[in-house]
Amino acid sequence: MGESTKNDWWKRAVFYEIYVRSFKDSNRDGVGDLPGIIEKLEYLHSLGVDALWLTPINPSTDYDFGYDVTDYTGVNPLFGNISDFQLLLKEAHALNIKLILDFVLNHTSVEHPWFLESRSSRTNPKRDWYIWRDGRSPGKPPNRWMSRVIGKAWEFDQNTGQYYYHAFFKQQPDLNWRNPEVKKAMFEAAKYWLDLGVDGFRLDLVNHLVEDELLRENPFNNPLNSSRSIQEMLPYEWQKHLYDRDLPETHEILKELRSLTDSFSSRVLVGEAATFDTSAAASYYGSGDDELHLVFNFNFFTCPFQPRSFLHTALEWHDALPSGAWPCLALSNHDQPRHIGRFAGSFLVYGESQDAVPKGKIAASFLLTLRGSPFLYYGEEIGMRNSFLWPWEVKDPAGKIFWPAFQGRDMSRTPMQWSPSSNAGFSTAKPWLRPDPSYSECNVLYQEQDPYSLLSFYRKLIRLRKEREALALGALEFIPVTSSDYLAYMRKFNNESILIVLNFRNTMVSLSSLGEAHQLRPPWPWKVLLGTSRKAGETLDLRSAWMRPYEVLIAEPVSKGEVE
Ligand code: NOJ
Numbered sequence: 001m002g003e004s005t006k007n008d009w010w011k012r013a014v015f016y017e018i019y020v021r022s023f024k025d026s027n028r029d030g031v032g033d034l035p036g037i038i039e040k041l042e043y044l045h046s047l048g049v050d051a052l053w054l055t056p057i058n059p060s061t062d063y064d065f066g067y068d069v070t071d072y073t074g075v076n077p078l079f080g081n082i083s084d085f086q087l088l089l090k091e092a093h094a095l096n097i098k099l100i101l102d103f104v105l106n107h108t109s110v111e112h113p114w115f116l117e118s119r120s121s122r123t124n125p126k127r128d129w130y131i132w133r134d135g136r137s138p139g140k141p142p143n144r145w146m147s148r149v150i151g152k153a154w155e156f157d158q159n160t161g162q163y164y165y166h167a168f169f170k171q172q173p174d175l176n177w178r179n180p181e182v183k184k185a186m187f188e189a190a191k192y193w194l195d196l197g198v199d200g201f202r203l204d205l206v207n208h209l210v211e212d213e214l215l216r217e218n219p220f221n222n223p224l225n226s227s228r229s230i231q232e233m234l235p236y237e238w239q240k241h242l243y244d245r246d247l248p249e250t251h252e253i254l255k256e257l258r259s260l261t262d263s264f265s266s267r268v269l270v271g272e273a274a275t276f277d278t279s280a281a282a283s284y285y286g287s288g289d290d291e292l293h294l295v296f297n298f299n300f301f302t303c304p305f306q307p308r309s310f311l312h313t314a315l316e317w318h319d320a321l322p323s324g325a326w327p328c329l330a331l332s333n334h335d336q337p338r339h340i341g342r343f344a345g346s347f348l349v350y351g352e353s354q355d356a357v358p359k360g361k362i363a364a365s366f367l368l369t370l371r372g373s374p375f376l377y378y379g380e381e382i383g384m385r386n387s388f389l390w391p392w393e394v395k396d397p398a399g400k401i402f403w404p405a406f407q408g409r410d411m412s413r414t415p416m417q418w419s420p421s422s423n424a425g426f427s428t429a430k431p432w433l434r435p436d437p438s439y440s441e442c443n444v445l446y447q448e449q450d451p452y453s454l455l456s457f458y459r460k461l462i463r464l465r466k467e468r469e470a471l472a473l474g475a476l477e478f479i480p481v482t483s484s485d486y487l488a489y490m491r492k493f494n495n496e497s498i499l500i501v502l503n504f505r506n507t508m509v510s511l512s513s514l515g516e517a518h519q520l521r522p523p524w525p526w527k528v529l530l531g532t533s534r535k536a537g538e539t540l541d542l543r544s545a546w547m548r549p550y551e552v553l554i555a556e557p558v559s560k561g562e563v564e
Helices: 006-012 034-039 041-047 082-094 113-120 180-196 248-262 278-285 307-320 339-344 356-369 397-402 444-448 454-467 469-473 512-516
Strands: 015-018 051-054 098-103 154-157 162-165 200-203 268-271 328-330 373-377 475-478 486-493 496-503 526-531 552-557
Touching (some): 034 082, 041 082, 200 248, 339 356, 469 496
Parallel strands (some): 098 200, 200 268, 328 373
């Protein structure tokens, strides 16, 4: 454990997800673009991030904002052109920042030339590139599989009298990965970007690539028995997905993709396995080093602000991984409400309470000191909140369908808040999505000048993570404490031991039970490395210390090497 080579850069790396449309607009069309990201590379460098994940940059019908691709080797003109991309890659690399691209493997746009051909006739050579089937009887789709978003997963095509399958929106027909020509075409696209020098891919919906050939029905599932969150109770979850996802053939495809990726040096594959089933998600690591390098765990997206939930989710994830696999950690992304709103929202996930900043510091500390590769989502470093949008402002198709029950994913996709100037400094034109009004107070410009801001804290934390091998690569050891108010754990690497204590409560909390924990006996004085209530260098005795409300404490023994 803890070993790392140059090829394993992704183990130490702090990743940063950029929702390209919303990061920085350089050409005044109200949409973020690649030159905009170039403008902000210095900012990202100063934050300390090591790798960027860009949401899809390919040409797209933009129904699902990039996740409906029409050309896998092109660049969406809204974002720039291939020269802009190459310049971005070059400049990022010059700052030692890696770049990974979103690769939408499971489906294309209905407007992709492959699908246009495929749907043109039953005998078209590309017919079998997608999943076409006859209905069970007139008006009845081939089976009862559900789309992840709404309704059945089948769409009738008048022209050829058959149904096509779509795990997501009907505008996103699933590719047929059993067809070797599909695999070849998609692998060629991957190779195209790897040849250009991209450092890897974030793979969309990896667990959906293959479906049962016999279209067997999924059995009934009662989500009330197992769910931990509202997301897990949506109609889609009322089926046990035995036949429409997580099929064994998917693993074979990912192994081949891994071999292709490994034929280039130092590249990474990060997968979105869309499931709350921890062991199913972990299965995409393969045997530990033959499928994906990193896989997201959806349970972190629904975890409430409770030390025991954080602990449980982290332990369950570590236990589920095959040996040799490396955890992947993210609390927010472009599909989920931002975690600051989940933890400190005053009404559901909107707006924020006074606790937002201290809670944001606790969350940041967890994300950046736990064992695994952390993924930040743009704007979380300044505590951008979930935005409330009126129905006429909604852009996300899911929000258009479900508002007000669900306002859609726009809430976490609003323009990056660079400054208090108009449109949050994101664009001089009208932004594609209304910026959250909080930008007049909450923005990069102000927080850069405030040593106690969330942004300054992220910077210090990331710097410390780089300075201390134990924080990036060390073994993780949770310290059992009787209190359910705080979380305590150690990271250990060679002779280095670092203690992290996070007080999740808005009250003073005694550390006496921590002082008694056998890992920490005898209670040598500890020296603060970084904290929200104590200065670096200060010493404390854990037996008698108290944590202040929402305090973060990162410390090491005064004399190193004394912790077993
Ligand atoms: C997951 C992506 O993160 C999401 O934004 C997208 O809508 C679906 N996959 C479909 O591609």
